[in-house]
Amino acid sequence: MIEENEYDPPITYPTKLHKGRYCPVCAEEAVSPLGSTDNDYLIIEEFPYAMLTPKRTSFNRNEIFPQSILQLELDKVGMLLGKFRFVSVFPHFSHENGDPNANCYASGLARAVDEINGKKGVIILGANLCKEFTGYELKKVCGLSYVDTKYMPDGDVPRVFLPSIDTIYSTGAGEFGLGLMRFAKQIGVI
Numbered sequence: 001m002i003e004e005n006e007y008d009p010p011i012t013y014p015t016k017l018h019k020g021r022y023c024p025v026c027a028e029e030a031v032s033p034l035g036s037t038d039n040d041y042l043i044i045e046e047f048p049y050a051m052l053t054p055k056r057t058s059f060n061r062n063e064i065f066p067q068s069i070l071q072l073e074l075d076k077v078g079m080l081l082g083k084f085r086f087v088s089v090f091p092h093f094s095h096e097n098g099d100p101n102a103n104c105y106a107s108g109l110a111r112a113v114d115e116i117n118g119k120k121g122v123i124i125l126g127a128n129l130c131k132e133f134t135g136y137e138l139k140k141v142c143g144l145s146y147v148d149t150k151y152m153p154d155g156d157v158p159r160v161f162l163p164s165i166d167t168i169y170s171t172g173a174g175e176f177g178l179g180l181m182r183f184a185k186q187i188g189v190i
């Protein structure tokens with residue numbers, strides 16, 4: 001099924017997950033979004049790290065889960081993981097043989113942007129998505145409020161751009177935690 005899409009550039013392939021669980025472009029099984037679409041806040045990742053659960057992951061049993069890290073950081077600013085809806089632009093990880101598919105990305109970006117409608121706040125993770133949404137390098141706008149972006153269908157939705165969760169493994173949570181705190185203040189949680 002071909003759907004019209006209001007975002008630039010217009011795309012001509014489906015954005016809805018096929019049968020709710022397959023990438024509509026390449027048919028790879030999707031990692032399901034987490035949390036209800038009715039949840040107040042949204043986290044957008046490029047790849048579905050935060051959606052991984054212990055049941056379906058290549059992470060070592062002894063490693064700390066991305067979701068656990070996020071939970072810890074949210075706890076520090078008094079926010080609950082359960083208030084969030086999680087989506088990823090790529091609904092799956094890279095294909096075994098080859099680069100991520102640009103059409104999977106474009107389809108997923110439209111799908112993720114659609115989710116922003118009605119949200120009270122959006123956290124967008126990772127340098128690539130920051131560049132995509134704002135045109136800026138993440139290091140220039142990390143944690144700042146109301147950075148201009150071309151993908152905000154609902155007007156002035158509070159948003160923040162933060163490092164991806166996997167960077168916390170290598171660099172620690174300092175910058176991430178600070179940005180999260182600014183976001184919590186921005187939306188009036190603290």
Ligand SMILES: [Zn+2]
Binds near residue numbers: 023026028092
């Ligand atoms: Zn795909």
